[in-house]
Amino acid sequence: MAKDGKLKYPIIAVNNAETKWDFDNIYGTGQGTVDGILRSTSVLLAGKNFVVAGYGHCGKGVAMRARGMGSHVIVTEVDPIQALKARMEGFEVMQMDDAAKVGDVFVTATGCKEVIVEKHFPLLKEGAVLCNTGHFNVEVDAKALDGLAKSKEEIRANCVRYTLPNGKHVYLLAEGRLVNLSAAEGHPSEVMDLSFSNQVLALLDIVKKHKQMKPDVYEIPAEQDQKIATLKLQSMGIGIDELTPEQKKYLNSYAEGT
Ligand SMILES: NC(=O)c1ccc[n+]([C@@H]2O[C@H](COP(=O)([O-])OP(=O)(O)OC[C@H]3O[C@@H](n4cnc5c(N)ncnc54)[C@H](O)[C@@H]3O)[C@@H](O)[C@H]2O)c1
Numbered sequence: 001m002a003k004d005g006k007l008k009y010p011i012i013a014v015n016n017a018e019t020k021w022d023f024d025n026i027y028g029t030g031q032g033t034v035d036g037i038l039r040s041t042s043v044l045l046a047g048k049n050f051v052v053a054g055y056g057h058c059g060k061g062v063a064m065r066a067r068g069m070g071s072h073v074i075v076t077e078v079d080p081i082q083a084l085k086a087r088m089e090g091f092e093v094m095q096m097d098d099a100a101k102v103g104d105v106f107v108t109a110t111g112c113k114e115v116i117v118e119k120h121f122p123l124l125k126e127g128a129v130l131c132n133t134g135h136f137n138v139e140v141d142a143k144a145l146d147g148l149a150k151s152k153e154e155i156r157a158n159c160v161r162y163t164l165p166n167g168k169h170v171y172l173l174a175e176g177r178l179v180n181l182s183a184a185e186g187h188p189s190e191v192m193d194l195s196f197s198n199q200v201l202a203l204l205d206i207v208k209k210h211k212q213m214k215p216d217v218y219e220i221p222a223e224q225d226q227k228i229a230t231l232k233l234q235s236m237g238i239g240i241d242e243l244t245p246e247q248k249k250y251l252n253s254y255a256e257g258t
Contacts, residue, residue, distance in 0.1 A: 002215070002216050002217045007215040007216065007217070008215055009215050010206070010210070010213040010214065010215055010216060010217075010218060011216070011217045011218065012202040012205070012206065012217075012218045012219075012220065013217050013218065013219055013220065014195065014198045014199050014202055014220060016219055016220065017198045017219075017220035017224070017225050017228075018225045018229075019194045019195075019197070019198060019225050019228040019229050019232070020194060020195045020198050020220075021057045022057065023191050023194050023195075024187060024191050024192060024194060024195045025056075025057035025058050025061065026057050026058070026060055026061035026064075027061055027191055028061070028180075028186075028187030028188065028191040028192065029057075029058040029061050029062060029109070029133055029180060029187070030058075030060075030061025030062050030064055030065040031061075031065060031187075031188070032133075032180030032181075032184050032185070032186060032187055032188075033058075033061075033062045033065070033107055033109075033131075033133040033179055033180045033184075034062070034065045034066065034069060035180065035184035035185070036131070036133075036158075036173065036174065036179035036180045036181075036182065036183035036184035037105065037107075037129065037131060037173065037179060037183075039157075039158070039183050039184055040131075040156065040157060040158040040159045040173045040174065040179070040183040041129055041156075041159055041171065041173065043104075043105065043129060045066060045069035045070060045071045045105070046069060046070030046071065047070060047071070047072075048071045048072070048104040048105055049071070049072050049074055049102050049103050049104045049105075050063075050066040050071035050072065050073050050074070050103070050104065050105045050107070051073075051074045051075075051076065051096075051099045051103035051105065051106045051107070052066065052073060052074070052075050052076075052091075052107050052109060053075075053076045053077075053096065053106070053107070053108040053109060053110055053115045053116070053139070054076070054077065054082075054108065054109040054110030054111070054112070054115075054134065055075045055077050055079075055082040055083065055085060055086040055091075056082065056109065056110070056111075058109040058133055058134065059075065059082075059107075059109040059110075062107050062109055062133060063075060063086070063089075063091055066105075066107075067090075067091075071105070072092070073091045073092070074091065074092045074093070074094060074099050074102070074103060075087075075091045075092070075093050076093070076094065076095060076096045076099055076115075077093065078110075078112075096115065096116065096120060097119075097120070097123075100116070100120040100123040100124055101123045101124075101125070102125070103124070103125070103128060104125065104127070104128060104129065105128070105129045105131075106128065106129065106130045106131065106140075107131055107132070107133055107179070108131075108132045108133070108134050108139035108140055109132075109133050109134045110134050110139055111134045111135045112134070112139065113136075113138040113139060114138070114139075114141060115134075115139045115140065116130060116139065116140045116141065117141045117144060118141060118144040118145075118147075118148060121144070121145055121148055121164060121170065122148075122164065122165075122166055124164075124168065124170050125168070126168045126169060127168075127169055127170075127171070128170050128171070129170075129171045129173065130145075130170060130171065130172050130173065130176070131172070131173035131174060131176070131179040131183075132174075132176050132177065132178065132179060133178055133179050133180055134178075135178075136177070137175060137176040137177045138176075139176065140172065140176040142172060142175060142176040145162055145170070145172060148164065148165065149162040149163060149164055149165075149170075150163045150164065150165055151163045155171075157183070158173055158174045158179075158182055158183040159171055159172075159173055160172050160173075160175070193232070194228055194232060197228045197231070197232075198220055198224065198228060201220075201224050201227075201228070202220065202224075
């Protein structure tokens, strides 16, 4: 909207703060997504092929936690750099058309639409579990699944079993809406405090500076990120080292050593 000149007021991109998306999106979504899957299915994750679509912040958190539960994690991506990062992290990377045939549990975390679609449903293994932890209920095409299935039955809270024309069963969690919010409790406050601190400080900034601000997108200043991380560490009783004046000078000159 900013690019098209359609923004009517200034926006502060809180999501882009390091103390937001490197924590809330990774650790909050990672833990909550696994929690939502377990509450709505009670499946054993150990030994399962766990497919994560999108290896961004949320996808990284989910992949990391799924590996910790003993799953074999498969990543699908559209960005070559993120795909390479996933591979170097030790995850298998493949296209969704192939992952659809081998996955036991699928989590979409792309913010995109039509990630798991009609052509994938007949390929799925018996008992495959589908869910989304990205933006909206458009990552898994639930409408197409509804249209294709012979029947569907809610077998427990947030878990609907679909019977496909080929006789296989597929489970869709939370209607394809964010599984961590719908089937679990969202992020713990111990990580949301970082996001909310960013929002509060951004609001205070708007109060002070709104007269000078244009209808544009503003990033969180680096100092705010640093301040929030410092306060969080203090609240956790963790101290870190400080650069000495000599070290600061050295980092800007690299004049010593070989
Ligand atoms: N569940 C939650 O509580 C929660 C929390 C934070 C963010 N979100 C949402 O999760 C989504 C992802 O957030 P993020 O911070 O990880 O974003 P991100 O931009 O860091 O990551 C998204 C990744 O998905 C990949 N991608 C895009 N389209 C794809 C496709 N069709 N197939 C495979 N990969 C694809 C991108 O290349 C990117 O690497 C956003 O919509 C965000 O709003 C959810």
